[in-house]
Amino acid sequence: MMKTALTIAGSDSxxxxxxxxxxxxxxxxxxxxxxxxxxLTAQNTTGVQGIFEVTPEFLEQEIDSVFTDIRPxxxxxxxxxxxxxxxxxxxxxxxxxxxxxxxxxxxxxTSGSKLISDDAIGTLKEYLFPMAAxxxxxxxxxxxxSGMEVKSAEDMIAAAKQISETYHCAxxxxxxxxxxxxxxxxxxxxxxxxxxxxxxxxxxxxxxxxTLSSAxxxxxxxxxxxxxxxxxxxxxxxxxxxxxxDLGSGSGPMDHGFDIGGKYKNYCSDMTRTVFxxxxxxxxxxxxYNIVKSANEKAIxxxxxxxxxxxxxxxxxxxxxxxxxxxxxxxxTGHSIGIEVHDFGxxxxxxxxxxxxxxxxxxxxxxxxKDNIGVRIEDLVLVTKDGCEVLNSVTKEIxxx
Numbered sequence: 001m002m003k004t005a006l007t008i009a010g011s012d013s014x015x016x017x018x019x020x021x022x023x024x025x026x027x028x029x030x031x032x033x034x035x036x037x038x039x040l041t042a043q044n045t046t047g048v049q050g051i052f053e054v055t056p057e058f059l060e061q062e063i064d065s066v067f068t069d070i071r072p073x074x075x076x077x078x079x080x081x082x083x084x085x086x087x088x089x090x091x092x093x094x095x096x097x098x099x100x101x102x103x104x105x106x107x108x109x110t111s112g113s114k115l116i117s118d119d120a121i122g123t124l125k126e127y128l129f130p131m132a133a134x135x136x137x138x139x140x141x142x143x144x145x146s147g148m149e150v151k152s153a154e155d156m157i158a159a160a161k162q163i164s165e166t167y168h169c170a171x172x173x174x175x176x177x178x179x180x181x182x183x184x185x186x187x188x189x190x191x192x193x194x195x196x197x198x199x200x201x202x203x204x205x206x207x208x209x210x211t212l213s214s215a216x217x218x219x220x221x222x223x224x225x226x227x228x229x230x231x232x233x234x235x236x237x238x239x240x241x242x243x244x245x246d247l248g249s250g251s252g253p254m255d256h257g258f259d260i261g262g263k264y265k266n267y268c269s270d271m272t273r274t275v276f277x278x279x280x281x282x283x284x285x286x287x288x289y290n291i292v293k294s295a296n297e298k299a300i301x302x303x304x305x306x307x308x309x310x311x312x313x314x315x316x317x318x319x320x321x322x323x324x325x326x327x328x329x330x331x332x333t334g335h336s337i338g339i340e341v342h343d344f345g346x347x348x349x350x351x352x353x354x355x356x357x358x359x360x361x362x363x364x365x366x367x368x369x370k371d372n373i374g375v376r377i378e379d380l381v382l383v384t385k386d387g388c389e390v391l392n393s394v395t396k397e398i399x400x401x
Contacts, residue, residue: 009078016253
């Protein structure tokens with residue numbers, strides 16, 4: 001049976017954040033998404049033009065309607081600006097014995113200014129935080145919740161520890177804001193783990209917090225433990241950013257559907273080809289395309305039982321780096337695939353696990369030049385004892401449509 005998740009958050013009319021981003025993220029991560037809307041907003045990539053908040057009574061009706069018919073396996077809570085709404089959410093989640101609650105404590109803007117009142121912050125702390133499986137504050141929010149300045153990795157650890165021990169839940173302290181830019185810290189039960197990532201030079205980051213917390217909730221709904229849910233969520237958001245969608249006049253949205261893939265008899269498939277429309281590629285574009293093609297083929301050529309995933313990643317990454325485009329290859333080389341399009345396991349520089357016969361995963365290097373060209377070529381491979389079988393049969397030569 002398909003797993004389900006509920007987002008309790010505001011509506012973003014531009015589609016980049018709020019419930020719109022949450023629902024896109026949920027379907028991309030393989031769960032059925034539902035929503036309880038806390039407020040309507042008129043907004044776009046340049047700012048918020050208007051807000052219309054629902055009443056606590058109506059919000060309670062929304063939550064009841066969901067839980068009494070299609071019970072969610074996880075709940076994500078986003079921005080809730082008033083104490084009355086926060087109390088209603090806590091009341092209903094307690095009544096329905098909600099599980100796997102992810103709270104994105106949206107309190108402070110990137111600029112550092114507060115987005116909700118001190119009264120609402122106090123209500124969040126008292127009513128919602130103790131119910132959470134995990135909180136996902138950014139650096140300014142971590143400072144507000146801990147009462148500490150966070151200027152270093154050591155500060156992140158100390159602040160996350162204080163928050164976790166105060167509210168008796170796990171805390172994912174998100175990097176960014178020029179501190180440990182793509183590295184997040186998960187603290188719980190007296191221990192911590194770093195989830196390292198590579199900064200992706202993309203100015204279009206509208207909705208990243210909503211997307212990450214919804215991806216975590218989706219993976220908790222599917223039964224993954226918290227560490228795995230965070231790991232999978234970070235991989236998803238990295239891919240959405242690396243797709244380099246560029247819409248709107250301000251800080252635009254990510255491409256939530258960058259890699260949905262296909263499905264046959266409950267098993268997933270995945271393939272990417274880059275094609276040219278209308279005319280032959282320029283010399284530069286053909287050159288970039290052929291580098292990516294060579295990186296794809298180089299990685300595939302070394303795959304056999306016993307080879308490390310990290311060595312497969314290195315084969316593709318080194319070729320692209322030696323060609324002068326290493327900084328523009330902004331994601332892992334591939335991912336495992338099966339019942340889930342992004343199944344557990346990845347072809348990355350930090351995965352030293354050895355591949356085994358019978359494994360299936362993708363090989364998908366890419367180069368993305370802002371305002372110029374992006375190329376990705378992806379194949380699925382089935383590992384054999386002495387090599388691998390490429391499961392895709394579509395040409396990798398340059399195609400002009």
